[in-house]
Amino acid sequence: MLQSLGWKRPTAIVAGLFGITTILSGGMALFGGVAAKAAVGDAVPLVLWFNFLAGFGYVVGAAALFTLAPWARLVAWLIGISTLLVFAIFIVIAMSGAPFEWRTVGAMVLRSGFWLSIAIALSNGGKKMEPAT
Incomplete structure (x- = not known):
């Protein structure tokens, strides 16, 4: 499926929803009430903050992928x-x-x-990946 050009927009929609969900859940964990913070448990603050902020990057990456922007590959690799x-x-x-x-x-x-799957697929240029020999 990743070898065809038709995978980009559906994947972008999933990535965008993933980003929005990440922002919402991370925001609740960071800025919510006592119950929301208790539900997080023993979260590592660095990871919690990173994932919350990365959610915004997911949305940017999703938009780049959806619009077939040439810099979508760079965003995917960075994330x-x-x-x-x-x-x-x-x-x-x-x-x-x-x-x-x-x-x-x-x-x-x-x-x-x-x-990383998105980044690799974009770097592959839609060509079928050959097994290593």
């Missing part, structure tokens, strides 16, 4: 790589014994995988 970097920092924090939520691991894998 994907920065998410991986924050994920690495999160792992170091978690391994140091700081409390954390296991759901953050899954969320970071999903977020980085989603954007």
Whole structure:
């Protein structure tokens, strides 16, 4: 599916919804009441802030992808790589014994995988990827 040109706009819609959802949930966790903050559990503040702010980048990336802007690939790479970097920092924090939520691991894998997949597909220029020999 990613090899055809028809994947970009549907993926952009998913990315935009993902961004809006990320902004809303992150905003509730950061700025909501006591109950909203309690529902977050042992969130790592750096990751929480990063994901909230990245949600705005998701919306920008979604708009770039939807309009087939040439800079969509750059945005996807920036989001994907920065998410991986924050994920690495999160792992170091978690391994140091700081409390954390296991759901953050899954969320970071999903977020980085989603954007890196888009970046790779855009970098591939729509050509079918050949297996390594």
